[in-house]
Amino acid sequence: MDTIVAPVTPMVESSVILIRVSGVDSLKILQSFSFPSKINNKNIKSRHVYFCEFISEDHLVKDEVLLYYFKAPHSYTGEDVIEISFHGNPLIVSAALNSFYRLGIRDAEPGEFTKRAFLNGKIDLTQAEGVLDVIRSKSKQGLFYSYNQLKGVLRDKVTAIKDIMVGISAVVESYIDFPEEEIPIHHLSDIKSKIKMIHEYTAKVLNDFYILYDTRDAINIVIAGKPNVGKSSLLNYFSQEDRAITSDLPGTTRDYISKNILLNNLYINLIDTAGIRTTSDDLEKIGVERSIEQIKKAEIVIVLLDMSAFQEDEDTYLLKLTDKLNRVVVGNKADNPVLNDQTTDINISVKTGYNIEGLLKLLSKKMQPGHYSYIDKEVLISERHKYYFEEMLKITEDLMNMEIDNNLDLCSVDLQRALNLISEITGEVYTEDILDTIFSKFCIGK
Numbered sequence: 001m002d003t004i005v006a007p008v009t010p011m012v013e014s015s016v017i018l019i020r021v022s023g024v025d026s027l028k029i030l031q032s033f034s035f036p037s038k039i040n041n042k043n044i045k046s047r048h049v050y051f052c053e054f055i056s057e058d059h060l061v062k063d064e065v066l067l068y069y070f071k072a073p074h075s076y077t078g079e080d081v082i083e084i085s086f087h088g089n090p091l092i093v094s095a096a097l098n099s100f101y102r103l104g105i106r107d108a109e110p111g112e113f114t115k116r117a118f119l120n121g122k123i124d125l126t127q128a129e130g131v132l133d134v135i136r137s138k139s140k141q142g143l144f145y146s147y148n149q150l151k152g153v154l155r156d157k158v159t160a161i162k163d164i165m166v167g168i169s170a171v172v173e174s175y176i177d178f179p180e181e182e183i184p185i186h187h188l189s190d191i192k193s194k195i196k197m198i199h200e201y202t203a204k205v206l207n208d209f210y211i212l213y214d215t216r217d218a219i220n221i222v223i224a225g226k227p228n229v230g231k232s233s234l235l236n237y238f239s240q241e242d243r244a245i246t247s248d249l250p251g252t253t254r255d256y257i258s259k260n261i262l263l264n265n266l267y268i269n270l271i272d273t274a275g276i277r278t279t280s281d282d283l284e285k286i287g288v289e290r291s292i293e294q295i296k297k298a299e300i301v302i303v304l305l306d307m308s309a310f311q312e313d314e315d316t317y318l319l320k321l322t323d324k325l326n327r328v329v330v331g332n333k334a335d336n337p338v339l340n341d342q343t344t345d346i347n348i349s350v351k352t353g354y355n356i357e358g359l360l361k362l363l364s365k366k367m368q369p370g371h372y373s374y375i376d377k378e379v380l381i382s383e384r385h386k387y388y389f390e391e392m393l394k395i396t397e398d399l400m401n402m403e404i405d406n407n408l409d410l411c412s413v414d415l416q417r418a419l420n421l422i423s424e425i426t427g428e429v430y431t432e433d434i435l436d437t438i439f440s441k442f443c444i445g446k
Helices: 026-032 090-101 112-119 125-136 140-150 153-177 185-216 231-239 282-297 313-321 356-367 383-400 408-426 432-439
Strands: 004-007 016-022 048-055 062-070 081-087 219-225 257-263 266-272 300-306 327-332
Touching: 004 090, 004 112, 016 026, 016 090, 016 112, 026 081, 026 090, 048 090, 081 090, 112 125, 112 432, 125 140, 125 153, 125 408, 125 432, 140 153, 153 185, 153 408, 185 383, 219 231, 219 282, 219 313, 231 257, 231 266, 231 300, 300 313, 300 356, 327 356, 383 408
Parallel strands: 219 266, 219 300, 300 327
Antiparallel strands: 004 016, 016 081, 048 062, 062 081, 257 266
């Protein structure tokens, strides 16, 4: 395989920019550096850090750097790998990259370092997907599952299933080869018991998927209310920037506005919606319709009421609309309340910051998955894995309903299909299309 190079960190002005080089010709880049003592391809030591000087070919660009060498197979990719920490000036790093290109080293494709780790047997396909999930997870729960997958928990589980199936298959094949032999009852009982165990585990993994899969993503929280109740102000308060335009004029927000923020260690997709009201403005009508769509599919709805005014028809409509949803009814403008019959879960003032911390605590409780303990679970499968587990569930169900002793050939075929599915989960069997689909989602440098 070609030797590849890519920045591991963004090419922007920063404290440090890190470059990674991987492949059989990695050590060629040493000629672009000056070392305090004579270091060359033969005497450089693996897993050592070297302080040296980068010198561009025209000698106009120089930098003091730290260079790390990892000799194959003891590296991330399983190949010779060199990583260099430059001062964070993109001009310096561009000069270094140009020097490496002239040595026949090419740019890495997205995810190519991790792809090589898979192809070189350093990790299996589930672990490679775990790398991506660790980077992309937007919650502690998501990180928990992603890290477990990175450490090989899913691989170990499906490998254990595969070992059981191989054992069952061996027994079945032995009786196919000697048809005159009748399968003893204890062998049949053992086969059926193991198939049932695999079926139940497969069903459990799929059930966990349906319950838990969204925990790795940002939580959608919609702020809803009538015009001028303070929705945009609340979005701006949480995001610490003027993300939404605020005005005393009703109907300022004509469409929903979203902002990703980190709230109490959880990633939130906070959505400010158009004020819910009856209007003759066609553009505002569209905004109201889109707001209602966002409300209906939100994971949490903040229903914002105006504590400085009496409840109006728009408030009543919104409370009825969200009655069965996961919501928090919040009274805003509590710094200027009037006597009214509005019932809220909490009262705040976005203007003064009153009781915002209380609202955050209330939202945190709503965001915590209360119907399960994720620490007790080990595996969270992906959409790709779900397909294979669903197929395995069908196969094991068929096997459970089959008279195995009278259908040995059919049983053998089903077991082989299940074994192939497991091999595709871990990547023992793969196609280039599958690899392209998975690794194209990675960033360059990983």
